[in-house]
Amino acid sequence: MEKLECIFCKKEYLLDIFSPFCPECNEPMLCPAPQKKRTFYPGKASPLEKFIDFLPLSKINLDLSLKEGNTPLIRLNRLMDNLNLPPVFLKNETVNPTSSFKDRGTAVAIQKAVSLGIEKIGTVSTGNMASSTAAYGARAGLKTFVLLKEETSLEKLLAAGIYNPVLVKVKGDYGQLFYKSFAYGRKHNIYFMNSMDPFRIEGYKVTGFEIFLQLEKRIPKFIFVPVSSGGHITGLVRAFLDLKKEGIIQKFPTFIGVQARGCSPIAQAYTTGKLKVKRINKANTIAHSIANPDPPGGNMVLKLIQENKGKILDVSDEEILNAQKMLAELEGIFCQPASSTVLAGLLKLSEKEKFEVNDQIVLVATGGGLKTIKTLESFKIDIHQTSLSKLENTISSLAHGT
């Protein structure tokens, strides 16, 4: 019988796909490690098959996959030179099928859904997770519910709506909507694979394994990850905990979770040494994809970060936009503001921390910039205007200018 564990109460419970929360403390539960020895299968093309020993799946149905993962790790040479940094790598999750890391999690949750015979799935999201869940739901032929905030923009509705899910705009508190979705999901047999879904989190582990192999089995000194609800960083930390448990690694990376200052309940709790996250009233940041004022995985992130000697930082919108620009101008990589927090966080840390020349730093870029192109409308771009007859003069002056 499949189980979930509460890492707070240190107890296991039978899996209830409709409510993955601890009956005692209400924290999200996670998939426990199996008893058997685990290994990688490097000959497999699909990351799900390559790392199946580390996933709560007994077989992979490739028909459900959109071939997520296998994303590049890109060395940022010009950035390193410009900022005098040790080796910095960007794990480019923006090239996943729906342009965000969410596909990693959805891919695993959808395998679980189909293996359990579930016919209806859902999610509560306004952005990346909505399109990802709708896309995988379409691919699997499942009826997919997407519950959205009332004020969701047309752009975001379309990015999920194109896959033809059941779209429902809900007036009222978004935090409550998250918890209510499980109650109504159970009643109507809809598996809500929301942000802290335990199978989703297992999918994020794969990114950690890929980073480890792409660095030729070296452990990076730092891994920077944007933090919102808490699922992504939980998965990444657990990837390295798994490797340690199996004796594959001895050292552990320092995880740096980064939040946007305008919505940083986890960073606030971390800074003040609290063990519990306090919800904030209102998010106010350009980094919408990581603006969860009431993060369901907040306490779990605090626990994992404290146990594993990580940090949680916050960065301002100005620092975020500056980092977004730097990544594009120096390295040709265009991320969402939420993703750019990782570079902003690195710049902030580098003011205090003295890096060694061989320290390896990994920035996890979570979502593509095209998804949030509207946030750039205030972005100042120089546009030169000319006509065909004056083109030569224009090019001449621009080519030889500075």
Place this chain on the structure above:
Amino acid sequence: MEKLECIFCKKEYLLDIFSPFCPECNEPMLCPAPQKKRTFYPGKASPLEKFIDFLPLSKINLDLSLKEGNTPLIRLNRLMDNLNLPPVFLKNETVNPTSSFKDRGTAVAIQKAVSLGIEKIGTVSTGNMASSTAAYGARAGLKTFVLLKEETSLEKLLAAGIYNPVLVKVKGDYGQLFYKSFAYGRKHNIYFMNSMDPFRIEGYKVTGFEIFLQLEKRIPKFIFVPVSSGGHITGLVRAFLDLKKEGIIQKFPTFIGVQARGCSPIAQAYTTGKLKVKRINKANTIAHSIANPDPPGGNMVLKLIQENKGKILDVSDEEILNAQKMLAELEGIFCQPASSTVLAGLLKLSEKEKFEVNDQIVLVATGGGLKTIKTLESFKIDIHQTSLSKLENTISSLAHGT
């Protein structure tokens, strides 16, 4: 000394990076095949290194790459079942670094630029090629000129402008702008890597080699490709010509080029049995990325298609939008309208052609749907509205409805 060949005049000329056109007939020239025997290096992770024997490069500088390529080939099971088709696969070029196939070509052209010591590059484009060239130019630290139509939308300006190229809007005929860019580029040492650039075209060959290996060295019966200026299909056809020349394959795939009816000068010439493409006056289609009324590679595409027994089809905007919807709803893949022409073309061909049960069909999806989300604003999506207190009723009726 490096050369280019004219496949019309069957002559070779010394490479002039600033003007890759035949001095006699003015057609675009291509990179000739080397004399040596060529092979694949399957152990290499980078596609450029894997297929270097087939590329006009003597070594690969991985620092210039954004790790383009290695894109998935996805079997479209639900589509096949719904439409009673033999095996259909989608080559998903939308997951390239800037979300289009252009990155394949830019990646090779940028290698060539840097190896020649070039410091300024440029392109004439309004869409996919603009962002791709600007991104790779930024990554390489080159000054990058992007020449655009006067009426280019802010969205497209931003998608290229984020990389900080020199953006120039030019009033006047777009076809003339294409040719003038070479003249001014030579004068001011700017390598314009435009749509029919011979090195760009060599980059597109890599997609063909990947398809061949992903199908386990079977030759698909049909390969569908959107056609605009002509560079992409030229590269893909040449990939299989290379394989034939090396004796690696005997059979040849049937290439089906697909144009949007509102801008289909190549399809018109093909249908009427002409050898030369006649420019049309005005493009009128939703598939902007393939709306070139005066395609510089048009005659080359006609020649390659006729010599290799392919076809050029056209499809209406309605068929395009229907195909875009089908790919998203049935398979979870969200493409640009331009990309969706390939499925529209397949549906059209399937009305006449009797497929065998083992025929393999490949659709090349060229660019991501998020780039053109504005074209969906007329798209009808059902949005249900409710409030937290009525959510249970709403979910109940939607879950059990049809």
